[in-house]
Amino acid sequence: MGNQERIVVVGASLAGLRAAATLREEGFAGALTLVGTEPHRPYNRPPLSKSVLEGDDDVSLPGSEEIDAEWRGGRSAVRLDAEARTVTLDDRAELPYDGLVIATGARPRRLPEEQMALAGVHVLRTIDHALELRKALADVQGRVVVIGGGFIGGEVASTIRAAGHEVTIVDAAEPMVRVLGRTVGSWLADHHRANGVELVTNTRVAELVGEAGRVTGVRLDDSRVVAADLVVVGAGVAPNTEWLEGSGLHVDDGVLTDSRLFAIGHGDIVAAGDVARWPHATFGHETVRIEHWSNANEQGAAAARNLLRGPSEAVPFGQVPALGTRVHGTRLQYAGLPHLADASTVVTGSPEDGKFSVAFTRGDVLVGAATVNFPKELTRLRKAIEAGESL
Ligand SMILES: Cc1cc2nc3c(=O)[nH]c(=O)nc-3n(C[C@H](O)[C@H](O)[C@H](O)COP(=O)(O)OP(=O)(O)OC[C@H]3O[C@@H](n4cnc5c(N)ncnc54)[C@H](O)[C@@H]3O)c2cc1C
Structure with missing residues (x-):
């Protein structure tokens, strides 16, 4: 010591x-x-x-x-x-x-402060944020727009939808496509739609619009306005x-x-x-x-x-990252760093059946894995990533 x-x-x-x-x-x-x-x-x-x-x-x-x-x-x-x-x-x-x-x-990343100051605009990182959002959801009967369909945005949309709210996700791409690739991104988009969440994708948010200090909508960069009674900004951290x-x-x-x-x-x-x-x-x-x-x-x-x-006796930290989330009750997990991959393949199951695994490779080497409703596969692929195996 x-x-x-x-x-x-x-x-x-x-x-x-x-x-x-x-x-x-x-x-x-x-x-x-x-x-x-x-x-x-x-x-x-x-x-x-x-x-x-x-x-x-x-x-x-x-x-x-x-x-x-x-x-x-x-x-x-x-x-x-x-x-x-x-x-x-x-x-x-x-x-x-x-x-x-x-x-x-x-x-959380924020939009310009004069837009964040509109009543009905929320972020979610702390317990105080969560309690404010919960209270606002109880008070507002109307459409909730979630900006960003990433991991937090997807969970929030899923929870709020299950509580009976109308929910729209606005994202510059299909949800999580940058992190988990096209196959999982497309499956996730279909999964949100099948559970009643509206998706507005491949468009950017230009600004939030409001009346009398309260948010009324989200203006997109093609000038469309998505009506909103509540906005949750889930634009990363x-x-x-x-x-x-x-x-x-x-x-x-x-x-x-x-x-x-x-x-x-x-x-x-x-x-x-x-x-x-x-x-x-x-x-x-x-x-x-x-x-x-x-x-x-x-x-x-x-x-x-x-x-x-101390530095002379310290050891490197090399845990392979892993994350699990539930979206509309379905388990989505991933491990490694899929975004580093230059190729991806469905290795078991199929997206149509709602149970599948995807392997992500760089060169021949496995660098990431994603699974839907397949925890055992995630464990197997995570070990293979740790071992630096090829597919
Ligand atoms: C809504 C939500 C859901 C999540 N769900 C999952 C999940 O299902 N699975 C999963 O793997 N991960 C999840 N995460 C991510 C996970 O919670 C984070 O990775 C984890 O909290 C990171 O912990 P941390 O201690 O590094 O940082 P943080 O939790 O960000 O804590 C940092 C703390 O430092 C304080 N701080 C900042 N600056 C200063 C300063 N200058 N002086 C003193 N204090 C300071 C902050 O106020 C904060 O309390 C979720 C995150 C959120 C927000």
Whole structure:
């Protein structure tokens, strides 16, 4: 173990919690501080687009209450001085550290603020967002437009549709086609339509329109207006790295780290979760930033262990990403990095039957897999990706 006496974890969600818990499990007995912008103790985000919108408030994350750390909730880090080894908070408090974990995650991309300010326009990242959206859904009887048919947009559309609302997804392409390719994208589009969701694809959003301060529609770049009583903007996320400006850390769509999750050139700083970008050995050391639960969970723990070991004994982080979602009750899962592929093939089942698996290859090597209603196939293909097998 290293000789740290004070470790600061910035970002109090999944990756930060797992890092803090792992530090204690591994025997770190020094001062541990957990800083988080949100006033809440760390909680679980996946229910926000599913059960919370349906009325269930349970977002508990095991271990959140018991963590043996000084808790600075409702406080944001605004500056890092990596030479002096201090983190400054928005109340001007200065936290000195010997070891630092950066786990500040990501936030939703927004449309211009004057459009976001219209009543009836929502994003979904936090429990507060989810409760606001739930309340708005209860108050509004009308059409909900979801901008972006990606993974969160698809889940929100599915949950809201099941509650009886009219739902339209607006997307620049077929849903998830950029991530999972044409076969899955087309199946997903048909699946949404079959479940009563209207799709407006291959068009971009020009602006939101409103009357008397309330959103009334979404204007597309071909001048059409899709009527909307409520809009959920699901246009992806951006990593929270602004507080690192001037710190000397390498930031490029995330905090750049080495394969062991140390910020480049800093043996006392690690990053984990949605904010971290690191070279992944399974994919030719391509740098990747993964926005999935299991990645944040495992990476938070791995980063903490490496911080305690120190750079000379740290080990690379190489978990192959995997994600599962349910859309209108159907299980869609994927593993690896399908977007790196230059070819894809349906290997079992068929989209017409609603049960199939797709393998994604680069050269001959398997780099990704997607399955619909086929969890066993996902497990098999994920292992093959980990092993670097060819198809
Ligand atoms: C609605 C929703 C549903 C999801 N469903 C799934 C799913 O089904 N499966 C799946 O695999 N993944 C899912 N995810 C993604 C998953 O929740 C994320 O990958 C995970 O939360 C990432 O954890 P993190 O700790 O890295 O970052 P985050 O959860 O983004 O947390 C970062 C924390 O740091 C705080 N912070 C930011 N800046 C600062 C600062 N300067 N100082 C202090 N604190 C700061 C933020 O306020 C936040 O609390 C979902 C996400 C959402 C939003």
